[in-house]
Amino acid sequence: MATVRFERLTKSYGSIPVVTDLDLELPDGSFTVLVGPSGCGKSTSLRMLAGLESVTSGTIRIGDRDVTNLQPRERDIAMVFQNYALYPHLSVRENIAFPLRAVKVPRAEALAKADAVAESLGLSAMAGRKPKDLSGGQQQRVAIGRAIIREPKVFLFDEPLSNLDAKLRVETRTELLQIQRRLGITCLYVTHDQEEAMTLSDRMVVMRDGRAAQVGTPLEVYDTPVDTFVASFVGSPKMNLVDGELTDESLTMASGFVLSLSQGVSRGHVTLGVRPDDLVPTAADDGRATVKLVELLGPRAIVTVDAGGTELTCVVETARMSGITEGARVSLSARPGAVHVFDAETGRRVVGDQMKKGNELHP
Amino acid sequence: MKNSLALTVCRVALLWAAAICVLFPVVWIALASLKNPEQLNEPFLLSFSPTLDAWRNVLDSGILEAAGRSAIVALTTVGISIVVGSMGAYAIARFRAGGTLTRFGMLAAQVLPPAVLVFPFLTMAYALRLNDTLVPVIFAHLSFVLPVVTWFLIGFFEAVPRSLEEQAQVDGFTRFAAFRLVVLPQVFPGMGAAAIFGFTLSWNDLFYGLILAPGKAAILPVAIAGFNTFRGVQIGSMSAAILIAVVPVVIASFFIQRRLVQGISGGAVKF
Numbered sequence: 001m002a003t004v005r006f007e008r009l010t011k012s013y014g015s016i017p018v019v020t021d022l023d024l025e026l027p028d029g030s031f032t033v034l035v036g037p038s039g040c041g042k043s044t045s046l047r048m049l050a051g052l053e054s055v056t057s058g059t060i061r062i063g064d065r066d067v068t069n070l071q072p073r074e075r076d077i078a079m080v081f082q083n084y085a086l087y088p089h090l091s092v093r094e095n096i097a098f099p100l101r102a103v104k105v106p107r108a109e110a111l112a113k114a115d116a117v118a119e120s121l122g123l124s125a126m127a128g129r130k131p132k133d134l135s136g137g138q139q140q141r142v143a144i145g146r147a148i149i150r151e152p153k154v155f156l157f158d159e160p161l162s163n164l165d166a167k168l169r170v171e172t173r174t175e176l177l178q179i180q181r182r183l184g185i186t187c188l189y190v191t192h193d194q195e196e197a198m199t200l201s202d203r204m205v206v207m208r209d210g211r212a213a214q215v216g217t218p219l220e221v222y223d224t225p226v227d228t229f230v231a232s233f234v235g236s237p238k239m240n241l242v243d244g245e246l247t248d249e250s251l252t253m254a255s256g257f258v259l260s261l262s263q264g265v266s267r268g269h270v271t272l273g274v275r276p277d278d279l280v281p282t283a284a285d286d287g288r289a290t291v292k293l294v295e296l297l298g299p300r301a302i303v304t305v306d307a308g309g310t311e312l313t314c315v316v317e318t319a320r321m322s323g324i325t326e327g328a329r330v331s332l333s334a335r336p337g338a339v340h341v342f343d344a345e346t347g348r349r350v351v352g353d354q355m356k357k358g359n360e361l362h363p
Numbered sequence: 364m365k366n367s368l369a370l371t372v373c374r375v376a377l378l379w380a381a382a383i384c385v386l387f388p389v390v391w392i393a394l395a396s397l398k399n400p401e402q403l404n405e406p407f408l409l410s411f412s413p414t415l416d417a418w419r420n421v422l423d424s425g426i427l428e429a430a431g432r433s434a435i436v437a438l439t440t441v442g443i444s445i446v447v448g449s450m451g452a453y454a455i456a457r458f459r460a461g462g463t464l465t466r467f468g469m470l471a472a473q474v475l476p477p478a479v480l481v482f483p484f485l486t487m488a489y490a491l492r493l494n495d496t497l498v499p500v501i502f503a504h505l506s507f508v509l510p511v512v513t514w515f516l517i518g519f520f521e522a523v524p525r526s527l528e529e530q531a532q533v534d535g536f537t538r539f540a541a542f543r544l545v546v547l548p549q550v551f552p553g554m555g556a557a558a559i560f561g562f563t564l565s566w567n568d569l570f571y572g573l574i575l576a577p578g579k580a581a582i583l584p585v586a587i588a589g590f591n592t593f594r595g596v597q598i599g600s601m602s603a604a605i606l607i608a609v610v611p612v613v614i615a616s617f618f619i620q621r622r623l624v625q626g627i628s629g630g631a632v633k634f
Contacts, residue, residue: 050529050533051532051533052529052532052533071532071537072529072532072533073532073533073534073535073536073537077533078533078534079529079530079533081526081529081530082526083524083526085524085526085527085529085530087527087530087531087545087548088549089548089549098531098534099534099535101544102534102535102536102540103535146534150535156533
């Protein structure tokens, strides 16, 4: 139980920077998720905290302790690897008890504690089996059991759910969150899956090219992405991003297509972001857009629309689908107050978080 | 169906032919060991009344003591090779220690004719008053068993995922403890195979033993060669001695055949 701090953390291999000046604080008991595309430095950051990767410059603190140059075993952490890294020659019980062996807990006591952990994870029936005789989900739980048995200061997770099938992934995600809440141990979790990041985290760090592009609660990141990269990375389906001339009433795209808005903002040339949920297609004979594809998800459908040569994505409730079929003509409008305006050159957000609240905009 | 039957017949026939080729000398030697000196002059004689004279003669000649010395040499050589070789193989597999040159150059010792090495060994042994003891023989055997065992183990170490050691380190162990408690158990089967392979190499070596310990410390192959006397080759006794030497190796090989292929190819495939 401790606060973790990264201070100007930098890692480079020769002249190639992997992580640059990362400043981050993981509050005691928080669940922070590092998310980003592959190669963004998220795993490297995690491995530096674990002590498995050396630090080029900067400081890592766990609580009051500077751990930058300590060995992994001196850091009081636990980690779950993507491939679980279970010890093949040990049984489930021995695997879970293994970290206690390092701190010289008597064998009988360690195994008794491992049995208790196994039971809390529903693994009692297979405590005597070897890892290779378990399913992926069970192996995952053994790895989690081994991480929690010593009650470390920090939990580290390196894409622990990516080897599970979709259904199991969602279940395990919930369990993981419950365990973390129960134990109240600071967590750092790495994933490339933004949905996993949204659901798990108290705090989300979107990384790009070795830097933290945005740090905030999942809602903050979703509602007010700082730039077009974060905007398109977070949220599924992806946010629609279109370049054009923004006036009070509409956005005129390069192709001449006009998207009607009711924002009352005039900014000139911008990149406009509209989440698919906020883009509303309406069946209209004189509509200038064409429905290209309808993907039904149950209560909602993803509708792909061709708007003057640009593909835009809308998410429409099934109840409002009348007239929206593949090939139909539609007109498009964005929900009031739901657009994100980014500088066309830099991609940075130009206006504050008042957009979503539907307030008047004062750039 | 018919086709596959023909294929099976062919395959079985081929395997039998190969087995006969391999087993023929062994059977012939076994028969020779049971013949009396006169019958030995008729190599194709298959029906005769067997005698154990040759076996008695061999056992009286101290062949078992020689076998014991061979076992001491082979076990010591293999013991050292496994301890040193596993650490070397780990370093080469994990850290690319010494680069590609070390990895593949290691086997250069196999290319070197033993005659090049044996004279320095003999000179040193003589200077240390260790000639005709097992010590120089063990050192000489290390010169070819250690590289082979190391080479053999590299592939096994490379098959152990790196995250396993990292996990052990995070779980609170030192690097060396991670190696000992987590990595080594994964390569135990490979080490067993390497040990038997190395044992066989040492057990079968005649050359170094003959030069470095030809007298009272003679090892088994040297003792066998001793039946080639100035009165001619004692074929019967020699045959019996050869069987004593061959049987343990054949039995050992049987147990490691699968790992043997993995080990020999494992070191080479990935680099």
